[in-house]
Amino acid sequence: MKTTFRLLVSMFVCVSFGFSGIITGISVIVNDEPITLYEVYKYSKKFKITRKESLDVLIRQKLEESQIKQFHIDADIFEVDKYIESIANRNNISKYEFFNMLKKENVKIDDYKKQIKQQIKRDKLYQSIYKDKLKGVEDSEIKEFYDKNPTDFMQANSFNLTIYTSQNDKDLQAIQKNPMLQLESVKIEKRFLTEETLNNQLKTLLNATEQGKFTQIVTIQNRSTMFYIEEKKDFKKVSYENAKNSIYRAISKQKESKVIKDYFEKLRASATIKVLRSPS
Structure with a gap:
């Protein structure tokens, strides 16, 4: 009986250490900087993406960190x-x-x-x-974007809403996950808001949220607040002049992202990357 018990204990210990080794083992080495399997699994679970996607993000982070060190970049x-x-x-x-x-x-x-x-x-x-690689945005690019994407510039001016307010963000987060949840700490109010009663910031938030969805949680008068968009009404097209600045920012952002993407793709291709254990 004692022999059987010892065998079971030994098997359990071996399995435990073996599993620990797999989780804490090194997955990839990027320019002599290791990324463990545990980091990959943890990132994958936290952001709900595949382990391969997690590994790609972590490799990118290692490359960014190496560039920050190389160029002596800091923040006080x-x-x-x-x-x-x-x-x-x-x-x-x-x-x-x-x-x-x-x-x-x-x-x-x-x-x-x-x-x-x-x-x-x-x-x-x-x-x-x-900064030295980014080309400016031409007026013709802005006009072309405006003309080719007319629906992007249709904005609602009236909204049927359900407004949720609480002292605690977590209460509202719980309702986002389970809309049928009823909490005493959360005040719920049905409202119809028109253009006359909306400031630009709130109007932008409501238009940026799909009908049938919750907005992000914001703070209004020291209370956590979110809106559920029941219905959007009174659509009007934003004029070209009023849309120019936002289009300029959007195109600039696209160009910046492409320059950064191309830069790190080249950097990754030239980096020393050793794959020891591919996360499955």
Whole structure:
């Protein structure tokens, strides 16, 4: 009996160590920088993408990090604070209120600041890549885009909405996952909003959200708020003059993305990448 028990224990230990080795083993080495299988699995689970897609993203991140080091790109605390303030301002809240929102979501402020610092460094890298390679946007390109995509410039001016408000983002996130959920902490109100009662920011948010979908959660008068779009009405086409700036930004963004994509494809092709274990 004791022999059988020892055999079972030994088998369990071997399987445990074997599984641990698979999960923590190195998947790929990019220019002497390792990516573990665990990192791939974790990223795949977090962002709900395939392991191959996760590996491609992580390889890209390693290449970005190597470029940031090579070009001595950094970001100081003042840049981080300014970036965070701009996020808070876009949501019409103070930096203090924004930090409180993060705490409610169990996000550590120091960890968040590290992420922002990395984002700023990445933005600086991208700017250095495309600043000399990016061609300007011609007026003819803007006009052509406007003429070829007429439906993109049809905007609703009236909305049948269900408005959800709460002190806690998590309550609204729970309703997004299960619309039938009823929580005492969430106030629900049916409203019909017209052009006269909408500011530009809210109108943009509602138009950017599909009918039959929830908007993203925003802060209005210190309360977490989201809208469910029941119906959009009173459609009008945005004039060319009013659409020019947004088209310019969209085309510029497309060109920037292409320059960055081409750059990192060439960089990856010339990098030393060793595949030790392909995640399955």
